[in-house]
Amino acid sequence: MTDAKAMNQDAALSAATKDRPKSSSTADMLLFLRTYAQNFLNSRLMDERRSLPPAMISEFAEAGLLGLQVPRELGGQDLSHSDLNRLFTQLGAIDANLAVFCAVHNTLGIAPILLSATDEVKGRVLPRLAAGQALTTSAISEPGIGSHVRGMTTTATRHPDGSYTIKGAKKWISLGGDARYVNIFAGLRDERGRPLGITGFLVDSRTPGFAIGPEMLTLGLRAVPQYDLTFNNLRVPPSALLGAEGNGLATAKAAFMGGRAVLAAMAMGAAMRSLELAQRFTQGREVATGSLAENGRIREVLAETAATIQAVETLISRIATWRDAGQDVPDAWYFCAKILGCELGWKAIDTSLQVLGARGFLDTNTVGQHFRDYRLFRIFEGSTEAITVYLGTTLVRHPDRFTKLVRQTRPTAPVLKLIDQVAEIGADRPDDVAAQHIHAAVVGELVCWTLLTMVTSEAATRSAMDGYTAAWAENQLQRRLRNAQPGSRGSLPTKAEFDQHVAGYAQVIGDVDQRRWPAEEWRSDPLLR
Known part of the structure; x- marks a missing residue:
């Protein structure tokens, strides 16, 4: 420039x-x-x-x-x-x-x-x-990598004058085609090609070499499109640097951790709205046994859904309180908010849709659109499976970190006994690689439910609903501990056995790939180009 x-x-x-x-x-x-x-x-x-x-x-x-x-x-x-x-x-x-x-x-x-x-x-x-005169976003995900940030292939090269050239491509970038300023993260190399680590750059999208690819046609969240971005010799000045060279992961991580807690808050809002509509429906709906609102099973379903919402609310409120007090919040709390906030939030929406019956399946109703839109939250900013395994692996390798998490709250005596069981399961790491992945997922999930149980048990005396929520969370942890005991899971088929099994589907369903829509139909008429 x-x-x-x-x-x-x-x-x-x-x-x-x-x-x-x-x-x-x-x-x-x-x-x-x-x-x-x-x-x-x-x-x-x-x-x-x-x-x-x-x-x-x-x-x-x-x-x-x-x-x-x-x-x-x-x-x-x-x-x-x-x-x-x-x-x-x-x-x-x-x-x-x-x-x-x-x-x-x-x-x-x-x-x-x-x-x-x-x-x-x-x-x-x-x-x-x-002032709304420009929008901004971050570009991290790539065609070949999602949560595995260290597998990034986009590169930046530093020049003697202090400027940088960025080359590569990003995928699934929210607001990528609308933002004036994009935080691009790339693997930096110096003038001699030596790697200097992942680095962030604040880039004006009007810079030559910044190209916007197609919009993804998504299942939900249709008004906030996801775009592909490509960078072809994108030259940026020294002032574009975000922080120190090689420190991009720390910058990206800080933003994404905060964003994960925000995702949980958003999911809770949708869950509240969905449950509110389901509860209204039961008040006026008569079934063979009388009022749906008085049906014991429906009351139980709605109460458990309310407990999930209140539990996650308590969790994200605790994280926010710590942050406002300037206290350091370990990553595990953010992962827990993302995993349980988005999983339980979407489950609450799904349950509300079920209670609404045929009305829930109408796409013109609020809950139906929530069902489509919030499904992405289980994938957004790290899929549940990926970050659960990551969390479990981290705490299996560093059990002292789990101890520090427990000390951040004052759990009741019964909850402390459950925490000891979680620590024992975490320490019993198998030798087989595939079994280690499963073990990490189990430990990660148990840690999430442990944190949720701890914060809800502290709030149990605030109200009758808080007491119910604390008991519900403790019961959920107990149930998962029973399922995590040795022998509770069958042996996995080998990869070859599973591949052979799925290949057999072709004999049942045949080849049903749709070929009716050739790419040419999506292009402009050749005479108009």
């Missing part, structure tokens, strides 16, 4: 400070969201059109929703983590598209800039982002 271009860009960016959104209280933003949902939002049309309402970005920016934790002097709201939870729970209850849009911009986009950009870059860029 030439000096003249850089000066012009700096002038344009600094002008954004003159148009900052006014500070809003959390209560103001919650009221805005509820009013917006009631009077201006049509989720069905947004889903069908695969796009956000044109006026939404400016309205959300004016309400303060695009700079939630940006400092006030830079036009943001400087929210606490507890208030951030409240807002994303509200957004999650309204529409997953709005929630993910705000989450990507605020947690994956802005957070790395806040953490690692220079003060000069923050002063130029953050006011624009908070």
